[in-house]
Amino acid sequence: APLTRAEGPLFPPGVRATADGLMAAALDDALALELVTSLSTEIGPRLAGTAQEARARDWAVDQLKKLGFSNVRVEPFAVPLWVRGDERAEILEPFPQPLAVTALGGSTATDPEGVAGDVVAFSSLAALEAAPDGSLAGRIVFVDEPMTRTQDGSGYGVAVGKRRATAYEAERLGAVGALIRSVGTDSHRFPHTGQMRRLTEDGGAGGVPTAALSAPDADQLRRVLARADQVSVRLVLTPQLLPPSRSGNVVAEIPGREAPEEVVLAGAHLDAWDLGTGAVDDGAGVAIVVAAARLLKALPEPPRRTVRVVLFGAEEVGLVGAKAYAEQHAAELEQHVIAAESDFGAGRIWRFDTAVGQSALPTTAAIRAVLHPLGIGPGSNSARGGPDLTYLREAGVPVVGLIQNGWDYFDLHHTPDDTLDKIEPAALAQNVAAYAAFLYLAAEVETDFRK
Amino acid sequence: APLTRAEGPLFPPGVRATADGLMAAALDDALALELVTSLSTEIGPRLAGTAQEARARDWAVDQLKKLGFSNVRVEPFAVPLWVRGDERAEILEPFPQPLAVTALGGSTATDPEGVAGDVVAFSSLAALEAAPDGSLAGRIVFVDEPMTRTQDGSGYGVAVGKRRATAYEAERLGAVGALIRSVGTDSHRFPHTGQMRRLTEDGGAGGVPTAALSAPDADQLRRVLARADQVSVRLVLTPQLLPPSRSGNVVAEIPGREAPEEVVLAGAHLDAWDLGTGAVDDGAGVAIVVAAARLLKALPEPPRRTVRVVLFGAEEVGLVGAKAYAEQHAAELEQHVIAAESDFGAGRIWRFDTAVGQSALPTTAAIRAVLHPLGIGPGSNSARGGPDLTYLREAGVPVVGLIQNGWDYFDLHHTPDDTLDKIEPAALAQNVAAYAAFLYLAAEVETDFRK
Ligand SMILES: [Zn+2]
Numbered sequence: 001a002p003l004t005r006a007e008g009p010l011f012p013p014g015v016r017a018t019a020d021g022l023m024a025a026a027l028d029d030a031l032a033l034e035l036v037t038s039l040s041t042e043i044g045p046r047l048a049g050t051a052q053e054a055r056a057r058d059w060a061v062d063q064l065k066k067l068g069f070s071n072v073r074v075e076p077f078a079v080p081l082w083v084r085g086d087e088r089a090e091i092l093e094p095f096p097q098p099l100a101v102t103a104l105g106g107s108t109a110t111d112p113e114g115v116a117g118d119v120v121a122f123s124s125l126a127a128l129e130a131a132p133d134g135s136l137a138g139r140i141v142f143v144d145e146p147m148t149r150t151q152d153g154s155g156y157g158v159a160v161g162k163r164r165a166t167a168y169e170a171e172r173l174g175a176v177g178a179l180i181r182s183v184g185t186d187s188h189r190f191p192h193t194g195q196m197r198r199l200t201e202d203g204g205a206g207g208v209p210t211a212a213l214s215a216p217d218a219d220q221l222r223r224v225l226a227r228a229d230q231v232s233v234r235l236v237l238t239p240q241l242l243p244p245s246r247s248g249n250v251v252a253e254i255p256g257r258e259a260p261e262e263v264v265l266a267g268a269h270l271d272a273w274d275l276g277t278g279a280v281d282d283g284a285g286v287a288i289v290v291a292a293a294r295l296l297k298a299l300p301e302p303p304r305r306t307v308r309v310v311l312f313g314a315e316e317v318g319l320v321g322a323k324a325y326a327e328q329h330a331a332e333l334e335q336h337v338i339a340a341e342s343d344f345g346a347g348r349i350w351r352f353d354t355a356v357g358q359s360a361l362p363t364t365a366a367i368r369a370v371l372h373p374l375g376i377g378p379g380s381n382s383a384r385g386g387p388d389l390t391y392l393r394e395a396g397v398p399v400v401g402l403i404q405n406g407w408d409y410f411d412l413h414h415t416p417d418d419t420l421d422k423i424e425p426a427a428l429a430q431n432v433a434a435y436a437a438f439l440y441l442a443a444e445v446e447t448d449f450r451k
Numbered sequence: 452a453p454l455t456r457a458e459g460p461l462f463p464p465g466v467r468a469t470a471d472g473l474m475a476a477a478l479d480d481a482l483a484l485e486l487v488t489s490l491s492t493e494i495g496p497r498l499a500g501t502a503q504e505a506r507a508r509d510w511a512v513d514q515l516k517k518l519g520f521s522n523v524r525v526e527p528f529a530v531p532l533w534v535r536g537d538e539r540a541e542i543l544e545p546f547p548q549p550l551a552v553t554a555l556g557g558s559t560a561t562d563p564e565g566v567a568g569d570v571v572a573f574s575s576l577a578a579l580e581a582a583p584d585g586s587l588a589g590r591i592v593f594v595d596e597p598m599t600r601t602q603d604g605s606g607y608g609v610a611v612g613k614r615r616a617t618a619y620e621a622e623r624l625g626a627v628g629a630l631i632r633s634v635g636t637d638s639h640r641f642p643h644t645g646q647m648r649r650l651t652e653d654g655g656a657g658g659v660p661t662a663a664l665s666a667p668d669a670d671q672l673r674r675v676l677a678r679a680d681q682v683s684v685r686l687v688l689t690p691q692l693l694p695p696s697r698s699g700n701v702v703a704e705i706p707g708r709e710a711p712e713e714v715v716l717a718g719a720h721l722d723a724w725d726l727g728t729g730a731v732d733d734g735a736g737v738a739i740v741v742a743a744a745r746l747l748k749a750l751p752e753p754p755r756r757t758v759r760v761v762l763f764g765a766e767e768v769g770l771v772g773a774k775a776y777a778e779q780h781a782a783e784l785e786q787h788v789i790a791a792e793s794d795f796g797a798g799r800i801w802r803f804d805t806a807v808g809q810s811a812l813p814t815t816a817a818i819r820a821v822l823h824p825l826g827i828g829p830g831s832n833s834a835r836g837g838p839d840l841t842y843l844r845e846a847g848v849p850v851v852g853l854i855q856n857g858w859d860y861f862d863l864h865h866t867p868d869d870t871l872d873k874i875e876p877a878a879l880a881q882n883v884a885a886y887a888a889f890l891y892l893a894a895e896v897e898t899d900f901r902k
């Protein structure tokens with residue numbers, strides 16, 4: 001049969017048809033929804049280093065073995081263990097009322113009765129950084145910087161700076177505590193947690209006790225500040241930094257038919273913040289990559305190269321699993337031919353980004369053309385490839401980005417509202433279809449994606 | 452000038468034009484938005500009987516005096532005082548995880564360490580009521596009855612039964628605690644509070660400790676129950692019933708030009724649940740009726756009849772202010788010619804219901820025709836007129852219902868998410884326009900709405 005233009009000369013005979021078959025099967029496959037339902041129901045919250053995360057690893061090993069994957073294993077590593085305590089805040093004067101807050105990951109604690117002080121507001125992290133050392137003794141800092149809603153999540157990179165740095169900047173200024181407007185795009189009464197910049201290897205952090213306010217609470221505090229010369233707030237945060245604990249990456253494989261030493265990696269992260277049930281971040285990603293790989297497993301013969309699923313531990317608290325993987329697999333990173341991670345919820349994939357060598361671009365263009373019927377358009381060749389791929393990418397591993405529609409992602413991200421009902425089954429299936437086709441094609445071709 | 456058909460012969464010359472002018476002015480008037488912003492920001496939560504509710508009364512008296520109303524006063528009464536304590540729940544076995552709960556108003560308390568028991572689910576209050584006495588010793592009841600989303604709020608009347616009765620039914624069965632799916636229509640992680648049926652005059656209640664689960668948590672518990680033979684839950688609720696406290700209704704008037712003893716009443720309620728800031732329930736109603744009456748105040752001469760604004764206290768905890776008003780004004784209820792209450796958020800009014808005598812229907816039809824350009828259509832003559840009008844209606848006072856679009860109202864109702872950002876200014880202004888025209892016309896005509 002003559003080759004179609006989209007198929008081009010790059011794929012061996014029958015490969016395009018197999019990819020099409022995988023996509024069709026994925027759109028009718030219930031496994032991803034079953035997996036994310038099971039993980040978010042039977043485990044739920046699973047903060048790095050906790051017993052819940054350990055249960056999630058057991059769950060993953062059990063599922064992957066039952067699905068028939070090879071070499072299913074946990075690759076352990078140590079992780080700092082920070083656990084949430086009490087958290088509350090209130091305006092004391094002039095308009096007494098509670099504020100909805102949550103501690104940022106890694107925050108230091110207040111005394112049980114909290115800290116109190118007059119609020120000083122900054123419209124941006126840059127404004128906070130410009131304030132002179134020691135100029136806010138006894139005060140509570142409020143960084144009221146908004147986040148922009150975007151389809152591709154690019155607003156996050158801008159907004160997350162204040163979450164990472166505020167505690168340390170506030171300490172430099174002499175403040176007793178700090179509040180930030182949540183890194184999020186919703187207007188619900190959910191503060192968004194998330195990790196602060198980690199300053200020490202053992203996870204010990206300095207900085208003042210720091211919490212996020214929900215968007216309506218940040219609006220409220222802004223209005224109160226506009227109506228009063230002096231506004232005092234009390235903040236109670238009693239998280240604890242416990243001795244380092246155990247975490248681990250869960251790995252499973254479909255050994256390659258002809259080049260088993262060559263690895264196509266599909267990643268997601270298994271841990272989730274303690275506030276929600278980790279359905280969207282990143283139960284969806286776990287479900288997508290496992291369900292996609294399972295479809296490859298069901299082919300009459302395995303693809304040429306090995307497909308490796310890596311469910312990273314301890315992503316949320318600072319890419320600890322990603323770093324451990326890169327260290328533990330340093331000797332074989334040269335053999336990682338390409339990698340992708342699903343960690344942006346369950347919205348439909350709309351764009352295919354790559355970070356590959358120039359001579360590999362015809363292959364990635366041909367792969368993209370196969371994905372086109374799923375509504376996936378071309379992107380750039382400057383993909384970042386997902387947070388857990390950071391160290392691999394820095395080590396030269398080619399990555400792709402199957403970019404999801406994240407318009408609503410930061411409405412839920414790192415809040416109690418990250419629950420199963422937020423996942424649209426048809427969009428989840430579209431993700432599985434795209435991953436299945438991508439993983440299959442990348443594992444079947446002979447292209448060196450580095451070149 | 453010839454009378455239009457809509458105007459009919461019922462309105463004296465110039466009255467229709469004045470009503471049209473009031474509506475036009477209302478759509479350009481910022482007062483309602485200023486009032487609800489001020490109340491929800493400077494007071495915020497204001498549970499009946501608390502210092503916050505007292506501050507709300509002071510706020511209201513201050514605002515009404517500044518706006519030039521006459522006879523501004525607080526009419527005090529006593530109210531049971533129930534205050535929220537700690538509240539949390541968790542699945543103990545087989546899938547340990549927290550559940551988002553809030554105590555129902557009036558709930559009894561558990562010990563500080565809570566109660567624990569195996570969960571028994573019922574799909575409806577009717578199913579719970581059918582269970583035999585003493586059949587659930589040591590268990591925790593879960594009433595998983597959904598609520599239907601409707602434009603007119605009619606789903607609430609069906610769903611609220613479980614909130615009112617579950618604690619007492621569970622006690623009859625021997626259970627140690629109870630959970631209900633929230634009375635609400637959203638799928639966010641906010642449980643909805645609200646008053647249980649009050650069993651004694653002093654506010655003392657029996658019943659087992661009872662909380663609402665958010666919709667995602669009710670879904671989660673339902674899924675867990677489907678996956679396990681036995682599911683145990685711990686529930687901690689430590690609310691307190693304190694000695695009865697003070698509340699009050701805030702009253703203000705525009706004395707009538709010709710018939711000052713005849714009262715057209717515009718109501719809303721000043722108290723709000725402690726979880727949110729009471730912007731939507733019922734800061735919006737307070738703002739709407741005050742802003743509408745202020746437009747009448749600005750007319751060259753006052754309307755024929757007295758327009759009386761009543762901002763009821765202690766609505767949420769069982770219509771305590773409504774009952775006090777009816778008792779305190781029993782002697783003049785015959786002179787209450789008609790009444791309306793705004794207590795369904797800030798959605799646009801789309802329907803005009805009445806409960807008036809047959810001979811008054813041409814007048815109310817003519818009033819409705821004046822409101823027509825606001826998008827307000829005809830309704831029934833079986834209006835209920837708002838919760839605080841219950842005792843007046845029962846005493847024979849004619850009422851109308853300016854029925855708001857409540858499609859989204861029960862997404863927010865009685866949750867922390869009842870905040871200012873949920874109010875659409877243009878819809879709020881449409882409400883003011885409708886109330887201004889209605890109050891003016893009802894106060895200007897000579898119609899006896901009872902006849
Ligand atoms: Zn993630």
Ligand SMILES: [Zn+2]
Pocket residue numbers: 281316414
């Ligand atoms: Zn995350």
Ligand SMILES: [Zn+2]
Pocket residue numbers: 720732733766794795
């Ligand atoms: Zn209300």
Ligand SMILES: [Zn+2]
Pocket residue numbers: 732767865
């Ligand atoms: Zn209410």
